[in-house]
Amino acid sequence: MASEAQAHAETAALRVQFDTEAQQKDASTLGMWIFLITEVMFFGGMFTAYTVYRRAYSDAFAVASSSLNVTIGAINTAVLLFSSFTMVMAVRASQLGQRRMIVLFLVLTLIFGGMFLGVKAYEWNEKFEQHHVPGPSFHMEGVAQQGHAQLFFSLYFAMTGLHAAHMVIGVGLLSWLIWMANKGKFTAEYNTPVDIAGLYWHFVDVIWIFLFPLLYLIDRHLPK
Amino acid sequence: MNTAAIHEREDYLNVSHGLKSWLLTKDHKRIGLLYLATITLFFFLGGLFATVIRIELLTPGGGLVSSETYNKLFTMHGVTMIFFFLIPSIPAVLGNFFLPMMIGARDLAFPRINLISWYLLVIGGLFALFAMLAGGVDTGWTFYTPYSTTYSNTWVIATALGIFVAGFSSILTGLNFIVTIHTMRAPGLTWFRMPLFVWAHYATSLIQVLGTPVLAVTIVLVLCERVFHIGIFDPALGGDPVLFQHLFWFYSHPAVYIMILPAMGVVSELVSTFSRKAIFGYRVVAFSSVAIAVLGFLVWGHHMFVSGQSVFAGMAFSFLSYFVAIPSAIKVFNWTATLYKGSISWETPMLYAFGFIGLFTIGGLTGLFVAALGIDVHVTDTYFVVAHFHYIMVGGAIMAYLGGLHYWWPKMTGRMYPEGWAKLSALVIFLGFNLTFFPQFILGYLGMPRRYHTYPEEFQVLHVLSTAGASVLAVGYAIPMIYFAWSLKYGAMAGTNPWGASGLEWKTPSPPPLHNFDTTPVVTHDAYDYSTVVGEAVEIG
């Protein structure tokens, strides 16, 4: 940049603290990536707890895991992958400045995200009915060490719960983006919000990609 | 602002008026001042708790307050001082204000997020304050399970939520700094021309970003256990309380470096400015900050040598702990070497810098004691540890914070503080500090456990000494409050560069204009080049 750069009028496309659009975009992207790193560490704490307990209580974890509905889990994983696909298509549309396509793909993403959450809610509800929610009324057939199975479900609820919380935030972001996109705010030149919201959405997908095998697929082959 | 001279020029303070212009500001300088006001309140709150603690400990029998109250006092002292004063202190006040200026930027990369960070600290603080007013919390700032999840009957949830929210304030500040340093440096400002203050804040931000989320999730798990009774750490279910300690210290040990690294950054600025010399071994000092940030993540288990952690893990953590000692030592040596053949001026900020180096040296060296397994078994959870970390946090971080505050006060406010009073208070603080905390090393090695409301009579003499020191220290801290406030109205006008310093922040008027610089500066020199600052220089050395 020229050394004579001075403060300019503020717009969404170029905030006053930046000199160029490229600088602003770099900053936003880097900012989002660093935020995602904090998210990695946030979930990392739970993955650590999971690893420690699964190592210690592998039998109880296997039985508890097998009580989850693997078909629903796999389908839900697919739903989330579809939502990632539509999200990246929305980002692509925004890069090309196709307003209608941005809205279309964002709405599709929103629908898939909503489906995922709906299925999740169904699964949790099932846990309540089956007394698989940690607490005084917890009971699980086929596990002698109820405590260890409870630990599994404590982690299950903490991990899927926080994942779902991130999804809900993502749904909020998507709604806002759809509104903005519909107003024609995003162009081929200025599409950073779509881009970084996409990063967030994909990240939430990646977390699920790990949660699915870790929670649903422990030693499924064992006779129950 | 009583003279016409200053009103002629528009600066960040007079560009707009009214409460709203402050509460909705996106200016990093104003946000810095908002932080300053907030954490000053928390400092005095934490200090108040400390005062009652020290008075209580004058007598072994514990007559002033009950055990419940005493336990709440030290818990709230720790929580307030660590999460609501020390963690935000230098980064959120001085860093916020000066980091963009030092790199020639108009603001941080995300001014709105910066404001949100402040609100998060305030909200977190209100949660914690609510907990304190409602009845307090007694788990110790470490929230060890299962005490915090099962046995404490105090306001654990509100306090933990407060820390959780304040944690996000810290994360967002770190994120903002990293992005700003990467993308917003002025033309010509290469990485190795950056002031060491900026390097230190870069390293600090890495820790904030990488460590704080683990604290956040640990708090979430503790809250789940306490509120919903889903036990992650509950031994009754087979959970392991030591796992909590791992997760907690993964953040909370590096958190010490969140407090001390910015302090080191401040001291680098002070030592250079007041000896008018580039920091000896600039690159080594810069890299040592990053090294401390990285290595600081590998040592947390040294808080757990007697916790039931495995012997081999204990040894590994002890071994790694010694690696983090080296970059810290290097910094001290380099600061000292910078003084050699310098032009050393004894102004107040430099006194604080000397104080910092001295006290940090003692704090750091006693760190070697507690990292030595054999000794740590004896001194962990005693006053030895209390003394050690107060030497680092109070003797180190707060000395540097005060030094930095004095150094940059003219830039922030446009006014000078009274030099005589400032020197006096620096001296009083130094003496009071040592009298307070040195006896605690002896107490600790004698076996006085920490967090004790009552204690055997043979420890009383040392406790009385410590309390005497604390009262001196309290006076020392009160004096600057008074003269800083006084100086806002009556202080002498500060010029653009009252210290003859070299940083970019001294090349713009005091107080700075809204966007810091009238034109974006172009950097053509390394940091700490004084040849352009001193008129008609007389070369010495």
Added chain:
Amino acid sequence: MSEHIDSIRTYTLVLLALLVLTAVTTLVAFVDLGEFSVVVALAIAVCKMLLVALFFMHVRHSTKLTKLVVLGGLLWLAILLMLTLSDFTTRGWIGVPGR
């Protein structure tokens, strides 16, 4: 702004690959691989993560800095896991309870 815009075909192929991998990981969980079932499950998950990161998150076309940030994050996660496990895996090595 010279952004690299991937084709719809690329994205579709990535989606297909992800779906196939999901199916594989689900099915393979019912096969007795002993100790290796965890390894396989995690290896597949890592592949899926890489696909999402490289293609959907455009890490493939990103700056070195972004790649460094991603690697750094994973490294720190590894530090957290490994050093915590350094305790849990070595407990009982010297045969004294609690040591």
Added chain:
Amino acid sequence: MGSPRLFPVQASTFAPDVDHLLYFLLAVAVFFSLAIFCSIFYFAIRYRRRSENELPRAVHGGMALEILWSVIPFGLTMVMFTWGASIYFNESRPPDNALDIYVVGKQWMWKLEHLGGQREINELHIPVGRAVRLTMTSEDAIHSFFVPAFRTKQDAVPGRYTTTWFTPTKAGKYHLFCAEYCGTNHSRMGGWVYVMAPRDYETWLSGGTSGGSLAENGQKLFDELACGNCHKPDGSGRCPSLTGLFGKTVQLVGGGTVKADEGYIRESILQPQAKIVSGYGPIMPTFQGLVTEEGVMQLIEYIKSLGPPPAATPTH
């Protein structure tokens, strides 16, 4: 204790070890502190600013110096590490012939039990010159068993056993503290360790107990809980025989092995499914909530008393 002192009494074999390391560290610390303080004072005065226009010559560091003052401290710290770790390693490995004492921490007292069945609260009587091993747990929050005169400290963690040991070297009365914050009366959770001449200790032992020995009480509990219905001594029951079990290496279902120590037996009583002995089914119910921590300790002593690890073939 007389006049104020700077260092605590040395009353165990570890105490001098720890103190010697401390002296070394003190020497290093004093040396470096003085070197830094003196340099700063000297430079600050010698090179004080004499005129406002002074411009010192810029010096840009010297790699040789940097390496020198990195390598020397590093060498010193490695001495500290090795020295400290070797003490720690010793502190972690109690000798086989140590006197066993069981410790349960609870809010806010220490409950100690001797093998002979003598129970104490907040007091521990032990003979001078004999290694003492403490096996500890907690009933509630984490506590920490701290005897400054012995320079030992170990957390008592709920849900598992931890171990510490020491050999007292000097008769006397020493502070026992709880060093891990555990709630309201944390500072009152402590008492005294009485180190006695062996003869006094014998006298104390004989006068100290009313009930049976720890193992005898364990046997009573074993019968009350009808453990013997399944754990038959000849191995004919549905569960493994416990005779000669202690100290043995046990084959587990799934191929692993485990040493039958206090921790293993405690776990097998409270969480029987955690480790299943090879050749047996996971049929034992948990005794969590049915047996107190002290009861578990008595059972362990009973199982220990069922003979030494057999040299030859174990029962099937």
